[in-house]
């Protein structure tokens with residue numbers, strides 16, 4: 001629906017303030033009466049468009065329309081584009097507009113208007129058309145709401161240098177409050193709805209509503225455009241093409257309706273651009289001048305079932321002789337985990353990715369930035385790790401660490417739900433980066449640890465460099481208080497040839513500044529997330545330089 005003839009009227013409303021001013025104008029007549037309950041958000045910026053988002057709720061089933069505006073100035077005296085939109089129950093009253101007709105490389109203000117008043121004003125930007133203007137992307141992963149305050153989101157919202165935020169998955173978690181029994185560090189005041197595990201569309205939508213009521217997340221969405229990909233917890237733990245570890249068909253119904261409900265809630269609640277006729281397609285690209293292509297990937301819904309992280313070794317070979325154990329580990333690695341047809345992206349997406357990398361390189365772009373939900377780099381469980389367990393660790397936990405360290409001594413990775421557990425698919429992806437890309441960078445997440453990898457590419461140097469983002473708030477089992485960080489991190493690096501840097505203790509995020517010469521990654525870490533004002537505790541910087549034949553390895557300063 002358009003508002004023909006009102007453009008001039010609204011454009012003249014510069015500087016009006018809120019409910020009184022708006023409700024007293026002709027412009028307010030015909031607009032819906034309700035509340036913008038969850039702020040505003042923007043995302044997927046192109047050279048001439050950006051997605052803008054809000055949620056508009058009223059007491060009637062279908063509220064009247066709201067008007068949206070994108071302007072050059074905060075007073076909205078120079079409106080660039082505007083229109084109207086309806087909130088409906090089908091999208092949980094979320095409104096998304098693809099605001100087109102914008103100019104490249106510009107910053108904009110945007111807002112929504114109702115008869116009850118305006119939304120908060122959002123800030124966004126478009127991508128540059130040409131040139132190699134630097135681009136800074138802040139990467140985030142794994143935000144478990146009850147586990148702590150979103151310090152990472154709050155800190156990033158204050159930074160002028162960040163152009164774009166990339167959330168690489170586990171933006172929400174599906175669990176219910178039973179989680180609090182197993183994880184005693186959860187904060188009682190950090191509550192979510194519903195209290196039970198989420199299964200239906202209404203459940204997923206309510207969970208997003210809980211997350212987006214958080215003021216720090218809301219503020220980051222207000223001031224920065226986002227790109228998003230999903231990982232497993234936007235669905236349920238260890239999701240794959242045909243099911244999930246945490247999906248029980250007997251009590252929760254068939255997998256596909258749950259998958260589709262979760263995907264729809266994701267699309268409704270996040271400022272991502274839907275692709276016509278493909279309701280679960282998230283792989284797409286965005287261009288940033290002549291500098292970079294951002295390539296968003298779906299590493300979750302097309303994948304084969306992940307291996308069980310060596311569970312059969314633990315069950316059947318843990319107490320036998322070592323030679324037998326080694327033979328079985330290598331057999332599993334070669335014959336089962338290593339089966340050549342196992343996939344993460346699916347063959348269509350793999351082919352698409354190769355084409356995107358090549359087109360980007362042929363167009364003279366400096367960078368291809370992969371944004372995906374898992375971890376490409378391989379890391380081994382260090383020998384010393386059994387000694388890192390706390391004194392109250394169970395016999396089974398100790399045995400698991402010992403087994404995984406033994407697997408590591410064979411040069412094999414322990415965390416097989418990652419790309420590590422799909423070695424043939426990983427080799428295909430790295431070969432494609434090397435053959436088709438110019439300088440390839442990957443953002444990942446998933447493990448709740450910060451990692452920087454040089455991904456193997458043969459004699460000429462890495463196929464790509466990777467930053468896997470640590471968690472915003474989720475925990476990892478290497479993070480008990482009162483230990484020497486440096487020794488654990490050194491042990492991981494010593495036992496893992498691809499690993500250049502890691503941080504096992506801090507929560508936080510990593511921003512990466514891309515220019516024609518290098519990618520400069522800045523890690524921001526928080527030692528505690530138990531209050532809303534804990535200070536930044538650690539910063540690290542890594543640099544990976546570009547060359548004509550591919551990116552150089554990370555230099556850690």
Ligand SMILES: [Fe+2]
Pocket residue numbers: 142143170233446447448474
């Ligand atoms: Fe996670």
